[in-house]
Amino acid sequence: MEFSVNHPILFIIVAAIIAVVLAQSIYFLVRAVRRAKEIGISRETLKKTAVASVLFTIAPAVAILIGVITLSKSLGIALPWLRLSVIGSLSYETVAAGTTLTELGKSMGEMITDASDYITVAWVMTVGIIIGLILTPLLTKKVQSGMLKIGSRDKKWGEIFNNALFLGMISAFLGYVFSDVLLVVKGDFSGLIPVCVMLTAAVVMLLCGLLNKITRWRWITDYAVPISLLCGMAMAIPYTAWLG
Amino acid sequence: MKQKKNMTYLESVHRDGRVWGLILFGLILSFPILLSLIFGELPEWGALARGAIAVLPMYWAVGIVEIFTYVPMLGAGGAYLSFVTGNIANLKLPCALDAMERAGVKANSEEGEIISTISIAVSSIATTIIIILGVILIVPLTPILNSPVLKPAFDQILPALFGGLAVVFVSKNPKLSIAPIILMLVLFIFVPFLNAGTVGIMVPVGVLFTLGVARILYKKGIL
Structure with a gap:
């Protein structure tokens, strides 16, 4: 298949991965809302939490979108769309992509035309951020349990610890x-x-x-x-x- | 993934979080592999190794420290979502902190866990939708978003975000705030290496220092 940074197949793969990420958020949202109702958190509080979270998100999300546009000059739209929707942050992705492009004898702002170069950049961007995905399932429960222990041993210190x-x-x-x-x-x-x-x-x-x-x-x-x-x-x- | 009768909400969040985490780990890793299969090309191994050596030590070290720094603040559900959708310090965590503060719930309570999860899930969904709309409308939007008039506003998101949040948390904990703020001001003003690119490294430093100060003040009965 002939390669292009904006090949439709790239958009299809990225859209599929982002759909799963979206499904995860929706799943946790539904679970949390159900539990909130069970323990008596008011509908009003939940509604305000959701509305304020959307308002809070708009400006930073537009800034992330600007990051997609910035990276799209070298990498097309699909890869930056994936990297900045899943885990990535503009500062990290710019460094990871820029470093690899330099190693390939290219520079940021220069559109990639070769599939091998594109795959190389995609690998470096992926392995750099993968550590969080490996460690979160392994460590979150342990770290959380530690926090809960601190709170149960001494309630006041638990609150001060959080603050x-x-x-x-x-x-x-x-x-x-x-x-x-x-x-x-x-x-x-x-x-x-x-x-x-x-x-x-x-x-x-x-x-x-x-x-x-x-x-x-x-x-x-x-x-x-x-x-x-x-x-x-x-x-x-x-x-x-x-x-x- | 139904909640078993003998399983608490938190336990089921951990179980589901791990399952989703593993699925997404596989999917994200599959992206470069699929590219090779589809286009019939392999990466440039030399450039891949050199690129990885250049970025990995720093980003893996930061990634490991971030788990221990942010998980206690995000709660379980919030952590499983945030470490997939990213942008923790500049969006998800401030969003969750504001939500918990507004709802009047403690971060280490079940109510706090739920409000944090809802806030981060809604923020993640909103971010994803905004980026999807942006990608669809990228041609007409690019000149607007890249306009020199709007650029300063987006360059200054972090100061604008933390200005408001600081008022909330500093006014609630004035005694505990003084030492870490002074330390960070002195470090950032006088150490040239510290800037926008390195603020992520200073978060755990700030957290550990503040915990130390909090312990001393608590033992002395000042807090």
Whole structure:
């Protein structure tokens, strides 16, 4: 069969794999909703969880789509569609594809025309991310059981332990926001853009809390994080024009 | 895969998660194998080996650490889904954290497990559908999504995401937040190696440090 990065057969295989991934999500969703009803979680809470999760997802999902478009210049659409729908992240996939293309004497942005090159890139991208799929079934139960033990031995410490996990992650990302601020010394103010965006999102979040207290509009707090995310992203446009 | 009478919900989640994980492992690995069979070509072994050696040590190390870092936060159902659909730190985990916070449930309770699973499943389905629509409409969408006007907004998703989340979690745990935030600010500002590409490595560092600080503060009765 003659090869092309956008050969219909590639789309058929990728669509079949993505259909199974979608089926897994639907299966777990149905199971969780059934169990939620059994233990008395209200319909209202479930509905709000679902709606807010969709709102929360739109902007990051569009960013992932931009990743598909970026990688499609070398790899066509099917492979980036698979890699970014299943496990992958743009930063990893770009490095994995770019490194392999360099080894093949090609560069990112140059369309692959040879089946062997394409298969080589697909292998490196696949083996790089496969570790999570091997280890999740093996280790999740053990790690989870450990967590539950901590919680059952000392309930208060169990809660603090959980909060510490979340704060540890959030603090790392807050640190990252400031990673380029020292560029200011060299007269480059672009490092302040993420800081301004983060502060904008934080202020919007605080305003949502305040508005909820004044107006008693519960929906504001329900959707406060997606609202602050979108406001932060929107303000990134003027901040970049100003500081970039 | 019905839930046996003597099996708890959590146990059945683990059993089903493992079965789905194995199926997907096989399917994902089958993609490059199928390509060889269909097009009658083998990979360039030399380039494959060199490419794998260049990316594997780093990504496998990060992958192993991610399991221990993210599984306790995601819950069982959330973990089985997230480690298949990816984009954990920039989408699935923040989405689940926000959902659990809004519903007022603890992450280590059954309610937390369920809300986290629902949130991550809905987010995964929404992401998949958005990407499918994007792939179908890729020709008209490309100039819009690649437009220089919108680019800064998508470049700044992480700061916008964590700005809002930080307010929620820092305001709930002010005493515990101070030390890790100061440490991370100092490290990211003064260590040139730390940037957008390496933030993933710093998450477990931040988590371990915060756990240590939490233990000390808890023992001293401050928390």
